[in-house]
Amino acid sequence: MEDQEILVKFADPATRNVAFNQLVRKYQSKLYWHVRKMVIDHDDADDLTQDVFVKVWNHLGNFRQDASLYTWLYRIATNECLNFLSSKRRKFFLPLHDVAAELTQKVEADPGLAGDEIELRLQKAILRLPDKQRLVFNMKYYDEITYEQMADITGTSVGALKASYHHAVKKIEQYVNEESRHD
Amino acid sequence: MNTPFRLDDHTRRPQPLAPPPADYFATLPRQIMARVQPEAAREAALLGWLSALPLPLRTALASVVVLGGFATSFFLSQPAVAPATAVSVAALEAVPRTEMVQYLLATDSRVSLTDLAELPAADHTLTDSFLQASPDELQDALDAQPTDETYL
Numbered sequence: 001m002e003d004q005e006i007l008v009k010f011a012d013p014a015t016r017n018v019a020f021n022q023l024v025r026k027y028q029s030k031l032y033w034h035v036r037k038m039v040i041d042h043d044d045a046d047d048l049t050q051d052v053f054v055k056v057w058n059h060l061g062n063f064r065q066d067a068s069l070y071t072w073l074y075r076i077a078t079n080e081c082l083n084f085l086s087s088k089r090r091k092f093f094l095p096l097h098d099v100a101a102e103l104t105q106k107v108e109a110d111p112g113l114a115g116d117e118i119e120l121r122l123q124k125a126i127l128r129l130p131d132k133q134r135l136v137f138n139m140k141y142y143d144e145i146t147y148e149q150m151a152d153i154t155g156t157s158v159g160a161l162k163a164s165y166h167h168a169v170k171k172i173e174q175y176v177n178e179e180s181r182h183d
Numbered sequence: 184m185n186t187p188f189r190l191d192d193h194t195r196r197p198q199p200l201a202p203p204p205a206d207y208f209a210t211l212p213r214q215i216m217a218r219v220q221p222e223a224a225r226e227a228a229l230l231g232w233l234s235a236l237p238l239p240l241r242t243a244l245a246s247v248v249v250l251g252g253f254a255t256s257f258f259l260s261q262p263a264v265a266p267a268t269a270v271s272v273a274a275l276e277a278v279p280r281t282e283m284v285q286y287l288l289a290t291d292s293r294v295s296l297t298d299l300a301e302l303p304a305a306d307h308t309l310t311d312s313f314l315q316a317s318p319d320e321l322q323d324a325l326d327a328q329p330t331d332e333t334y335l
Contacts, residue, residue, distance in 0.1 A: 017216065017220075020216070020219070021212055021216060024211070024212040024215050024216075025212055028208055028211050028212065029208055032203070032208075032211075033197075033198055036200060036203075037199075037200070040200065042201075042203050042204075045203075046203070046207075046211075049211070050211075050214060050215055050218060053215045053219075054215070054218055054219055057215075057219040107200075110200050110201050111201045112198075112199060112200045112201030112202070113199065113200070113201075118188070118193065119196060119199055121188075122190075122193065122199075123199060123200075141190075141195065142195070142197060142198075169190050172190060173187070173188055173189060173190055176188040177187050177188050180188065
């Protein structure tokens with residue numbers, strides 16, 4: 001079902017549930033992985049993904065179609081991730097490095113990375129980036145979102161996003177190379 | 184010597200972390216619908232009957248609610264007890280003093296600070312009309328009261 005059709009059906013109370021169900025099925029995987037790469041832990045990602053869709057349900061009626069539904073959903077998910085990480089720091093009085101350390105521990109324990117040393121180093125390097133730069137990196141590198149769409153999602157200029165991604169790549173390569181030299 | 188790591192040369196894994204449980208994406212829509220349905224049902228129960236009404240009727244209903252609110256607030260803002268009027272003062276003056284004292288002695292009522300606090304501001308002309316005693320007489324009357332009873 002196309003986004004436009006979903007929106008039309010969502011506006012009609014008789015077909016709202018069907019339309020929303022279709023929307024969830026269409027975007028759940030992309031949004032889940034977008035969130036998961038930010039919070040690493042599956043349970044946290046599950047909670048946040050559900051919260052994102054509940055917000056979508058509550059606000060889809062007010063969605064202005066000057067942005068695409070896809071970027072609007074990503075924006076909600078992105079804000080949820082950033083709020084989650086900053087509230088985690090506030091709640092536990094954790095400095096930046098401690099949250100990064102906690103996420104690094106979860107990455108090291110992730111069975112999906114077992115036995116792949118280079119990939120593990122890459123993931124640890126990504127976790128050393130500031131949250132917003134990590135988001136930019138993930139969206140560009142993994143989700144292959146265009147800079148224009150990323151600008152819609154983050155409210156940042158295309159130039160700033162390109163610079164942020166470029167610096168992120170440099171930092172990641174530097175970290176992985178340093179780690180390889182130490183071993 | 185190891186070749187330096189370059190991201191462009193690295194094989195990209197779209198989902199590098201371990202996948203969620205096998206049936207996760209099959210059950211997630213149901214979980215989400217279960218979370219939004221109570222909200223939708225509550226919303227429908229509260230506003231469903233209202234939204235079913237035609238627009239002119241809804242407008243009329245809203246007007247009635249607003250006018251009713253004004254009327255209620257007007258009636259509630261009226262004083263609950265009317266102040267003493269000249270007629271009630273005259274009726275009080277007509278009661279003989281002995282009968283009034285007998286009544287006060289016979290009843291078990293006590294004047295409390297709360298009673299005094301609830302009285303309107305003292306009206307000297309009102310008290311002058313039925314409290315006709317000199318300061319000495321009042322002092323004697325107060326001295327005659329037993330000291331172990333506290334009235335105020």
